[in-house]
Amino acid sequence: VIAMLSAETAAVRTGGASQLDTAFVDALAEVAENSDLEPAFRAQILQLPGEADIAREIGADIDPDAIATARKRLTAMIAERTGSRLAGVAESMAVTGEFSPDAASAGRRALANAALALTVGGGAPEAVARVVARYETADNMTDRLAALSILAANALDERFAALDAFYQRYRNDPLVLDKWLTLEALVPAETTLDRVRELTRHPNISMANPNRARSLVGGFAANQTQFNRAD
Numbered sequence: 001v002i003a004m005l006s007a008e009t010a011a012v013r014t015g016g017a018s019q020l021d022t023a024f025v026d027a028l029a030e031v032a033e034n035s036d037l038e039p040a041f042r043a044q045i046l047q048l049p050g051e052a053d054i055a056r057e058i059g060a061d062i063d064p065d066a067i068a069t070a071r072k073r074l075t076a077m078i079a080e081r082t083g084s085r086l087a088g089v090a091e092s093m094a095v096t097g098e099f100s101p102d103a104a105s106a107g108r109r110a111l112a113n114a115a116l117a118l119t120v121g122g123g124a125p126e127a128v129a130r131v132v133a134r135y136e137t138a139d140n141m142t143d144r145l146a147a148l149s150i151l152a153a154n155a156l157d158e159r160f161a162a163l164d165a166f167y168q169r170y171r172n173d174p175l176v177l178d179k180w181l182t183l184e185a186l187v188p189a190e191t192t193l194d195r196v197r198e199l200t201r202h203p204n205i206s207m208a209n210p211n212r213a214r215s216l217v218g219g220f221a222a223n224q225t226q227f228n229r230a231d
Contacts, residue, residue: 002049002057008070009054013063020077029082032089032115039093040107046114048074051224064228068188075121083127086115090130099140106142113146120154132158141176148183155189171204178215181205185219192226 007019031037031045051071055062078086093112095105116134119127128151135147148166151159163184170176185196199216200207207213221227 002053005049005054005067005070005074006057008073009058009063009066012066012069012073018073020074022077022081025074025078025081028078028118029085032082032086032111038107039111040103042089043107043110043114046111046118048118052222055224064224068225072121075118077121078118079121079124079127083119083122083124086119087127087130090115090119109140109142109146113143113150116147117150117153120150120156123154123156128156128158132162135162145179152183152187155187159187174211177205178211181212181215182219185216186223188223188225190226190229192220192223193229196220 001024004019004021004024011017011019028046032042034042048071049057051064051067054067054071055064058067090112093108093115095108099105113134116127116131120131131147131150135144135151138144138147144166148159148162151162163180167177167180170180181199184199185192187195196216199205205212205216207216
């Protein structure tokens, strides 16, 4: 997969033909649907290489914007070709009853969230609505944070209300506040730098606190496109 994304990055930079393989996308959906495999294993298979992973594979003359575009092309193809199938997988993994931290339940949650993350690549309203609903109805931090991460990582407009609601709910919990700061800093949008600067002056956040500073500034340093902007 990472070799394919590296080749797609090169195609983006040169304007060449796409190197994405539809057979891979179809195989990904088949693995996601394969009930003979453990949900936790299927969730791992659905994790695509991140932008930093692709950059390490390329090794030199890195273009963060081209890498991000290549990865977006793949996620858009996945959403277009197999979005409904992946949404079905997520729905089938619903855990009923009270929250349980056992391995089987954790695996089902992981697969549901991984599948949902791949359905929003094309920005289809119904796919985004499913993620918003998962955030709003989550009865545990795993699902709530996963849904919020999907909205933030794709710079979807729905992230604004969700991020604000998350802050209002957990503003007095320092550990969760750190997660919120990191998500804010990782949004791949041109407005993120200004948002990070704004958060350094937030009345409830002290940059003298190492955890707050690391979560916000460190999170932004990991934002491949915005930290490495040409300006």
